[in-house]
Amino acid sequence: MILSNDELIKIRRHLHSIPELSMKEFKTHDYIKKIIASFPQTNLEIKELPELPTALLVLVKGYDPLRNIGYRCDMDALPVTEVNNSDYMSTNPGVMHACGHDIHVTVGLGILNYYSNNQPKDNLIFFFQPSEETMSGGKVAYDWGAFNGRFKIDEFYGLHDNPLLKTGVIGCRNGTLFAGTTEVNITIIGKSGHAAYPHLANDAVVIAASFINQVQIIISRNIDPIKCGVITFGKLEAGVIRNVIAGQARIEGTIRGLTQEMIEFIRERIKEIASGLEKSFNCQIKVEYDQGGYYPVENDPVLTKRFIDYMKNDPDVIFEETEPKMTGEDFGYLINKIPGTMFWLGVESKGALHSADFLPNEAAMEKGINAVTSFLNYRMNLEEA
Structure with a gap:
């Protein structure tokens, strides 16, 4: 069954209420695993990483694969005391999803849910990553060989929410997105x-x-x-x-x-x-x-041009070409090793990223899921590498 928007919001709010710091995302890991277990399992394979115990890799087997496409969503929170007054605010004192990784995970689960119900042409590999904010969880996973064998990734995609963009807007640029x-x-x-x-x-x-x-x-x-x-x-x-x-x-x-x-x-x-x-x-x-894994997020020119061209021409997507930012992101390490593209999802919050009043618009999640699944379906039907 495809998750409804109400169910996605419920998932995001639960994740928001249980924020955990880098390398301590045990409740988050267990909740993500529980949600995935509720999806059709016919084409799914889960891989755990002993070296990174809160990480999850999920392979969705394609029906006629030419490539393995990776999608990354980070899950850790920040040592920030939340000031938003909601019935789903953080229950972990001094810790908050002030960077929106609860949004990232929920969008990732929504995309995974779609493909667990609609078998993709290519193999898809979802990386639910701990420790983006500190200790470079992406680098740890790569260096330990997480993406070897059946879980080898040929091209990698990932999003970051952006409070300065209107809700649901997809933003990207060729070249460097993050410093x-x-x-x-x-x-x-x-x-x-x-x-x-x-x-x-x-x-x-x-x-x-x-x-x-x-x-x-x-x-x-x-x-x-x-x-x-x-x-x-x-x-x-x-x-x-x-x-x-x-x-x-x-x-x-x-x-x-x-x-x-x-x-x-x-x-x-x-x-x-x-x-x-x-x-x-x-x-x-x-x-x-x-430096750890915090390399510049330098988007692959071929993959990114294809991504931008598609988003510009999708009538259901509002696309903006964005300027580079001096903030850091350990996805930069992964796409230094594997060709990839990172992009923004507008969430239109009054509070900035990493602030105690960061409050993203949840309506962005469904728009992001639809944009990404639409793009991936297009990408998987192309013969070229």
């Missing part, structure tokens, strides 16, 4: 001393100030102005008391770029600046990077 992100940690080792005798010390605060100022020049003077890069240092720790010169400092920040090449260029320049300051100040500067 890649890299965490950067800097440890500066100088020499502590008395505030009255600076010549006998090596002030880590002064070194840190110089380092931060010089690194910001990378964006203003080393990068083409029409290309995007961001370096933000959000945390600086140094010193213990006002009259003691700090011997150590730690700086924590993030790098963002629209291409992996941009991120790697910024990383190399930061190391060069650190090396120069070590000589200038006769100190030690340790630079550590952690």
Whole structure:
């Protein structure tokens, strides 16, 4: 039986009421599995991942497959205290689906439900992914070999809800949709001393100030102005008391770029600046990077052109070509390894993504399911790769 819109809303609201943080999505996993168990099982095969115990892979066997098409939906929530007053608000204190992954999962279940009732031509593989917000669940799954054998994926699709787009609008662009992100940690080792005798010390605060100022020049003077890069240092720790010169400092920040090449260029320049300051100040500067799976979401040009052309010509879809955003998404890692396309689904919320008053319009879900199933049916009837 095909899920009704009322049933989809009921599923989404239950998911919204039980948000769980990355790698802890046990109730969410069990509920998704329960819903899938209510679908016709003739053509379904479920795969669990011991290395990622809250993940689920579901294969829908095609009747004449030429390829395996993947569809990803992430399921984790954020450490945000919800302020919306509803009868389905979060029951997990301090945790909320403030990024709309409850919408992502429900749309994925709706698409899976359609194909469990209407056998697809190609094989479809649904990846219900934990830990998108932290720890790169997509990377963990890929690196552990989740997409090998029968679950090998030839092309991957996934959506992200967008509160700035009208309800049900499909948004996409060729090229980069989301920036890649890299965490950067800097440890500066100088020499502590008395505030009255600076010549006998090596002030880590002064070194840190110089380092931060010089690194910001990378964006203003080393990068083409029409290309995007961001370096933000959000945390600086140094010193213990006002009259003691700090011997150590730690700086924590993030790098963002629209291409992996941009991120790697910024990383190399930061190391060069650190090396120069070590000589200038006769100190030690340790630079550590952690990108995890948060590569830029660089949409495959062939798949994405096909997707956009279809959505523009579908009379039941309102399509908008969107600008790239500097937010991060670990789907970027997956489509760095497997050709793929990510797109937006408009949910028209007054609250922004990651905010305590994020409140997506649930009418978007049915529109998203219809748009995606319509596109996939079209895609599966094309002979070309």
